Amino acid sequence: MQRLGWTVEQGREHLMKYYGVRSRSLLTQEELDNFLLYLQLTDSPTPQ
Numbered sequence: 001m002q003r004l005g006w007t008v009e010q011g012r013e014h015l016m017k018y019y020g021v022r023s024r025s026l027l028t029q030e031e032l033d034n035f036l037l038y039l040q041l042t043d044s045p046t047p048q
Contacts, residue, residue, distance in 0.1 A: 001039065003039075004039065004042055004044060004046055005044070015027075015035070017037075019031050019035070
């Protein structure tokens with residue numbers, strides 16, 4: 001999440017929106033694998 005420039009709150013918002021939890025520790029193994037793949041495939045923000 002740091003690579004994407006996300007704040008802690010942005011990470012929590014994403015987890016709530018797509019998984020219904022506020023913490024990665026509450027994800028199932030399958031959900032965690034899916035979330036990590038999403039992070040890997042998401043482009044880094046463009047430096048300004």
